[in-house]
Amino acid sequence: MRAAVLGTGSWGTTFAAVLADAGCDVTLWGRSEEVCRAVREEHRNEAYLPGVELPARVTATTDGAAALRGARVVAVAVPAQSARMILAPLREHLEPDAVVVSLMKGVELSSDRRMSEVLQEVLGVPAARVAVVSGPNLAREIAERHPTATVVASSDPDTARLVAAACASPSFRPYTNADVVGVELCGAVKNVIALAVGIAQGQGYGHNTTATIITRGLVEITRLGLALGAEAETFAGLAGMGDLVATCASPLSRNHSLGVQIGRGLTLDRALAATRGTAEGVKSSTSVLELARTVGVDMPITEAVVEVLAGRLPVEEMAAALLARPHRAEGVEGAHEPLPRPLAEPAV
Numbered sequence: 001m002r003a004a005v006l007g008t009g010s011w012g013t014t015f016a017a018v019l020a021d022a023g024c025d026v027t028l029w030g031r032s033e034e035v036c037r038a039v040r041e042e043h044r045n046e047a048y049l050p051g052v053e054l055p056a057r058v059t060a061t062t063d064g065a066a067a068l069r070g071a072r073v074v075a076v077a078v079p080a081q082s083a084r085m086i087l088a089p090l091r092e093h094l095e096p097d098a099v100v101v102s103l104m105k106g107v108e109l110s111s112d113r114r115m116s117e118v119l120q121e122v123l124g125v126p127a128a129r130v131a132v133v134s135g136p137n138l139a140r141e142i143a144e145r146h147p148t149a150t151v152v153a154s155s156d157p158d159t160a161r162l163v164a165a166a167c168a169s170p171s172f173r174p175y176t177n178a179d180v181v182g183v184e185l186c187g188a189v190k191n192v193i194a195l196a197v198g199i200a201q202g203q204g205y206g207h208n209t210t211a212t213i214i215t216r217g218l219v220e221i222t223r224l225g226l227a228l229g230a231e232a233e234t235f236a237g238l239a240g241m242g243d244l245v246a247t248c249a250s251p252l253s254r255n256h257s258l259g260v261q262i263g264r265g266l267t268l269d270r271a272l273a274a275t276r277g278t279a280e281g282v283k284s285s286t287s288v289l290e291l292a293r294t295v296g297v298d299m300p301i302t303e304a305v306v307e308v309l310a311g312r313l314p315v316e317e318m319a320a321a322l323l324a325r326p327h328r329a330e331g332v333e334g335a336h337e338p339l340p341r342p343l344a345e346p347a348v
């Protein structure tokens with residue numbers, strides 16, 4: 001099968017290798033001629049995956065029409081906030097029967113749309129031909145063939161099975177799932193929770209704090225997902241708990257690392273400059289919170305991250321603001337309990 005991957009960053013390049021390991025002939029599309037030449041001629045992408053040799057079945061081009069010609073599976077791995085702009089010119093080159101796969105973990109800021117919704121709109125493909133791949137998938141580990149599982153979600157079971165078959169390799173095991181909303185929200189919101197964990201660790205807090213944020217973060221993700229029609233069991237699976245554990249534990253996570261820098265007192269601009277690659281949670285925290293407000297869901301950790309990143313809540317007051325909320329029962333349902341306002345006012 002021929003496949004295309006749009007985006008030559010760390011996940012796009014790694015997923016191209018996964019597809020090739022599974023037997024696909026893969027063309028990467030990117031904007032840098034130098035990166036594409038190195039993939040084609042040296043089987044390397046040193047900027048994003050230093051030291052990794054790519055399979056011979058992976059080639060690369062800056063020509064979108066050439067990349068998409070004959071591609072039955074088209075996977076997209078560009079920054080979520082730029083996807084609409086990047087993909088619009090490629091629409092005319094998509095094969096009529098192509099299945100489009102979102103590898104992205106974000107929510108569009110301007111529209112609060114999930115990335116599978118953005119792909120449907122901008123590429124003009126129906127939901128039945130769109131899939132989402134999400135799970136505990138740190139690119140570097142997968143590029144090194146560490147054993148890993150993931151979730152392939154689509155509203156159409158045949159589409160999910162096609163994509164799962166296209167990416168199943170001896171070291172990469174996909175599970176199919178019909179819950180596109182749940183799988184996609186898990187991927188986007190865990191980045192916000194990983195920022196919160198990083199912030200706490202940067203402040204010097206230990207494992208109890210980390211476990212508290214991960215667990216209550218999962219409650220937030222679940223609450224939002226259920227309100228938007230997702231299935232409860234998705235959140236306990238690979239895309240939910242699995243990805244939270246990987247992202248919140250690993251220094252390979254850009255969101256986690258960026259959070260640590262913020263927790264240590266760096267400004268957002270400096271923390272971004274110190275973080276290589278796309279930390280989707282920075283912008284998606286705002287769109288996730290907007291989405292939550294449209295359905296009346298309480299997401300205090302997400303709200304605290306938004307306030308800290310915006311400079312309205314001093315980072316050293318974040319934990320106190322969260323702990324000062326009214327006490328409540330532990331379950332997923334719950335009253336709206338915003339952060340105490342005086343602590344969320346603009347810092348002076």
Ligand SMILES: NC(=O)c1ccc[n+]([C@@H]2O[C@H](COP(=O)([O-])OP(=O)(O)OC[C@H]3O[C@@H](n4cnc5c(N)ncnc54)[C@H](O)[C@@H]3O)[C@@H](O)[C@H]2O)c1
Pocket residue numbers: 007008009010011012013030031048077078079080082086103104105106137138139140276277278280
């Ligand atoms: N890296 C991971 O471990 C990982 C794992 C799972 C999911 N994801 C998700 O995949 C998506 C991409 O992440 P990544 O890690 O590959 O990011 P990255 O920062 O490594 O790479 C982003 C790529 O997008 C390209 N790009 C940016 N603007 C472009 C434009 N205008 N035209 C063409 N290309 C452009 C960059 O050149 C780069 O190649 C994100 O949503 C991320 O959350 C990443």
Ligand SMILES: O=P(O)(O)OC[C@H](O)CO
Pocket residue numbers: 105135136137138139191194243246247252253254255256278279280
């Ligand atoms: O580096 P991050 O924080 O984007 O996380 C990478 C993957 O999403 C982990 O599954």
